[in-house]
Amino acid sequence: MLWSIACKADAMPNRYASARSLPQLCLLATALLLAACQTPATAPDAVAAPAPTIAVKLIALNDFHGNLLPPRDPTLLPDRPGQPDIPVPLGGASYISTAVAQLKAANPRNVVVAAGDLISASPLQSSLFHDEPAIAVMNGIGLEFSAVGNHEFDRGRGALLRMQRGGCAEDGTLGQDTCVNGPFPGAAFRYMAANVVDETGTPLLPAVGIKTFIVDGRMPLSIGFIGLTLEGTPELVNRTGIAGLRFLDEAETINREAAALTKQGVRAIVVLIHEGGEPPLGADLDDESCPGFAGAITGIVAKLDPAIDLVISGHTHRVYRCRLPTADPARTILVTSAGSAGRYLTDIDLQLAADTGDVLSAAARNVPIVNDSAANVRPDRYPPLTPEPKVAAIVAEFDRRSRERSLQPVGRIASALSRQQDTAGEMPLGYVIADAQLAAAAKQQDRRADFALMNPGGVRAELAPLDAAGTVTYGQVYTVQPFGGALMTMTLTGAQIDALLEQQWRADGRYAILLPSQGFEYAWKASAPLGARIDPASIRLRGKPLSPTGRYRVNVNAFLANGGDGFRVLLEGTERVEFGIDRDVLIDYLSAQPVKPPKLGRIRRLD
Numbered sequence: 001m002l003w004s005i006a007c008k009a010d011a012m013p014n015r016y017a018s019a020r021s022l023p024q025l026c027l028l029a030t031a032l033l034l035a036a037c038q039t040p041a042t043a044p045d046a047v048a049a050p051a052p053t054i055a056v057k058l059i060a061l062n063d064f065h066g067n068l069l070p071p072r073d074p075t076l077l078p079d080r081p082g083q084p085d086i087p088v089p090l091g092g093a094s095y096i097s098t099a100v101a102q103l104k105a106a107n108p109r110n111v112v113v114a115a116g117d118l119i120s121a122s123p124l125q126s127s128l129f130h131d132e133p134a135i136a137v138m139n140g141i142g143l144e145f146s147a148v149g150n151h152e153f154d155r156g157r158g159a160l161l162r163m164q165r166g167g168c169a170e171d172g173t174l175g176q177d178t179c180v181n182g183p184f185p186g187a188a189f190r191y192m193a194a195n196v197v198d199e200t201g202t203p204l205l206p207a208v209g210i211k212t213f214i215v216d217g218r219m220p221l222s223i224g225f226i227g228l229t230l231e232g233t234p235e236l237v238n239r240t241g242i243a244g245l246r247f248l249d250e251a252e253t254i255n256r257e258a259a260a261l262t263k264q265g266v267r268a269i270v271v272l273i274h275e276g277g278e279p280p281l282g283a284d285l286d287d288e289s290c291p292g293f294a295g296a297i298t299g300i301v302a303k304l305d306p307a308i309d310l311v312i313s314g315h316t317h318r319v320y321r322c323r324l325p326t327a328d329p330a331r332t333i334l335v336t337s338a339g340s341a342g343r344y345l346t347d348i349d350l351q352l353a354a355d356t357g358d359v360l361s362a363a364a365r366n367v368p369i370v371n372d373s374a375a376n377v378r379p380d381r382y383p384p385l386t387p388e389p390k391v392a393a394i395v396a397e398f399d400r401r402s403r404e405r406s407l408q409p410v411g412r413i414a415s416a417l418s419r420q421q422d423t424a425g426e427m428p429l430g431y432v433i434a435d436a437q438l439a440a441a442a443k444q445q446d447r448r449a450d451f452a453l454m455n456p457g458g459v460r461a462e463l464a465p466l467d468a469a470g471t472v473t474y475g476q477v478y479t480v481q482p483f484g485g486a487l488m489t490m491t492l493t494g495a496q497i498d499a500l501l502e503q504q505w506r507a508d509g510r511y512a513i514l515l516p517s518q519g520f521e522y523a524w525k526a527s528a529p530l531g532a533r534i535d536p537a538s539i540r541l542r543g544k545p546l547s548p549t550g551r552y553r554v555n556v557n558a559f560l561a562n563g564g565d566g567f568r569v570l571l572e573g574t575e576r577v578e579f580g581i582d583r584d585v586l587i588d589y590l591s592a593q594p595v596k597p598p599k600l601g602r603i604r605r606l607d
Contacts, residue, residue: 053360054215056223057107058270058348059100062115062314063340065151066122066134068093068395070371071341077368077382089374090343093137093395094387099369100141101388103347111211112142114189115314115337116149116229116274119163121460124406124478125398129177130159130169132184133398140391143189145209147227148196149274149314154483156241157204164191164205180401192227192272195253199244207257210266221357223350224266226257230275230296230315232566236457238485239562250275251303258307267357268350269307275300276316276337285366288334290322296508298324301333309359310348311335319344321364334362344368406475411590413472415597416464419480421456424524424605425504425513429463429480430454431598433582434517436589440580441489441555449489449555450541451520455565456512458483458557458582470594477590481583488561490573492554494539494546500569501534512565516602517555523604535606557582 074087104110118138119131126134138146152160162169166186172178194207212222230236233247250273258269277295279285297313301324304311311324311333317340323332338344348364370376372384417429434454441449461479465471492500501522505511507530516522523538539546546552556570558578563571589595 052354054213054221054352054354055107055109056213056221056268056350056352057103057110058310058312058346058350059103059110059112060114060272060312060336060346060348061096061338061342061344062274062312063117063149063317064114064119064134064138064342065117065340066119066126066131067091067341068125068133068137068398069123070095070373071343074374075343075368079378079381086377088368088376088378088382089371089384090369091341092369092371092373092387093141093342094389094392095369095371095385096342096345097137097141097388097391098385099345099367103345103367104142107349109213111223111225112144113225113270113272113312114138114143114146115272115312116147116227117151117314117340118146118149120151120154121482123482124402124475125395127478127482128402128405129180129398130155130172131163132169132178132180133394135163135184135187136394137391139185139188140394141388143187144211145190145192145225145227145272146187147272147274147314148191148193148205148229150229150233150236152191152229153233153237153242156238157245159241160191161204163187181397190227192225194226194228194257195231195248195250196229196233197246197248204245207253208261210261210264215354219354221268221352221354222266223268223270223352224258224261224264225270225272226254226261227272228253228274230273235564235566238559238564240558250300254300254308255303255305258305262307265357268352268359269309271304271308271311273297273300273311274314276313276318277320277322277335278316278318279320279322285319285321288321288323290320290324293320293322293324294509297335301325301335302327304333306331308333310350310362312346312348313337319366321346321366334364336364336366338366342369402475406473406478408474409471410474410477410587411472411592412470412594413463413465413590413596414470414594416462417595417597419456419459419462421513422600424603425456425515426600426603427456427459427515428597428600430456430459430515431518431602432463432589432595433459433481433586434515435598436586437487437555437557437582438517439589439592440487440585441553444489444577444579449553451552452517452555453560454515455557455560455567456515457565458485458559472590474587477583477587481586483559483582485582486558486578487555487580487582487585488558488576488578489553489555490561490570490577491551491575492569492573493548494550494552495548496569496572497546497552497554498534498536498539498548500567501539502531503567503569505530505533506566513603514567518598518602521602521604523606525606527607538604 070092076085169178193205196204277297280292319339338346351361434452437452
């Protein structure tokens with residue numbers, strides 16, 4: 001065997017030349033190599049030293065939706081084996097901030113990231129102030145990169161750009177509900193929207209972000225983040241606010257941006273995507289093989305370039321960490337989600353090769369954000385966090401500013417109104433909202449409607465009385481309907497109404513069962529083929545079947561009227577007349593008389 005070694009002084013870094021001179025080092029190295037060549041064949045094989053690795057921690061959240069305060073309802077978490085789950089209070093921005101600080105302390109090489117829907121569909125404490133408080137607390141916890149989600153577009157592209165760049169809301173009152181502490185600075189973190197382009201094909205926001213760490217004071221190590229929303233965003237927002245924007249295929253976008261990052265020398269690539277999946281009910285959340293896991297994210301992951309190392313997802317509000325299959329049968333990708341409303345953070349540890357920057361491994365756990373704002377039956381198992389003062393001060397200010405209006409009584413209900421849909425799709429609170437819309441339309445001389453329809457996704461919370469008198473407050477109603485969308489009445493034929501009801505089910509398996517006002521009913525069969533699940537004879541208005549050629553006045557919110565949730569038939573409606581705000585209409589209805597839970601039976605499932 002022939003061994004050789006270069007002993008040129010200029011070939012060796014100066015920091016290696018210490019007490020020994022370079023000639024001495026070369027002689028020593030040569031002697032060692034010669035000795036190795038003379039080692040008997042019976043000597044054991046040399047064991048190579050493991051390649052050095054660099055640990056990087058990612059701290060992820062998604063679907064925060066401006067929940068500055070802890071959600072009112074506790075979360076059921078596992079107790080001891082064999083015992084029933086126990087309620088634990090989770091969430092709250094100041095507690096998230098504490099948890100983030102603790103996780104950061106475990107590894108100084110860290111990045112805080114998010115997968116969209118940080119704003120909108122928010123409680124009063126944030127939404128009343130155009131979600132400026134949500135951005136403020138995200139700045140406070142140290143968020144660095146976030147994908148946009150569909151709810152970032154709820155108020156239109158201009159409002160989203162204001163969230164990034166700063167400035168006061170054009171439809172706000174300066175100093176009262178916008179820029180309350182001087183100019184709103186916008187997000188200190190980078191919003192990313194790789195698959196959203198404008199009329200000229202230019203990305204609305206940056207596609208990627210790169211975080212570079214300097215290792216041992218000399219070697220840069222970079223992680224690239226690609227941020228994007230689901231391609232179906234236009235079906236989930238009011239289209240007037242996103243006119244001119246195009247939402248591109250997720251996998252194609254990711255692979256294109258990954259190739260660009262690779263050309264820049266970035267070898268660790270993480271996707272932040274506002275799209276997700278759902279583990280089956282009762283699934284073992286510690287089983288990363290995730291049997292029965294389903295959803296749009298699976299099809300996206302299956303198409304991803306091998307350069308992608310990790311996917312942080314959102315949108316479905318579920319908690320999971322799954323190793324999902326890719327186009328390569330021998331390879332899986334870790335895909336995570338931290339639920340919603342700030343109840344969890346995902347703690348992700350990456351091991352990177354120090355010499356190349358490649359990701360060697362990725363491990364994750366979902367960390368419950370246990371707060372001390374409510375009773376905790378097992379503090380030994382789920383120890384509560386303490387609020388972080390800086391973010392707690394932001395939360396306290398906007399809670400105080402919103403409290404007077406939030407606590408204002410606006411109506412009465414006889415008992416709690418649920419937002420849970422049964423197997424037929426019926427929802428008591430959704431029915432009440434539809435009834436309120438119909439009652440409001442009846443008062444309009446030129447805007448009267450035959451019936452109203454409400455989308456289930458627009459009902460954001462339960463409505464329960466606060467006292468024996470059945471009192472409900474402005475804050476409660478605001479939380480139920482935080483969007484403040486206009487109402488619209490239009491004309492559809494009976495045939496169009498039948499087609500509209502068929503659009504409740506989509507080819508990808510998703511569905512949204514529309515909630516009708518009193519006097520309108522229909523029946524459906526789950527086992528029937530797509531496009532033929534509604535029995536046309538079952539569609540009745542005040543007990544009479546609809547005529548296919550008859551003309552009917554239908555009231556919906558502006559989101560539905562513009563084709564939201566995939567209800568494209570509503571775009572065909574004629575004689576469109578806009579009036580009122582959905583939340584104000586519900587308040588008027590609740591204030592007129594105590595509202596009882598509506599009778600069920602408007603929607604019937606036949607199998």
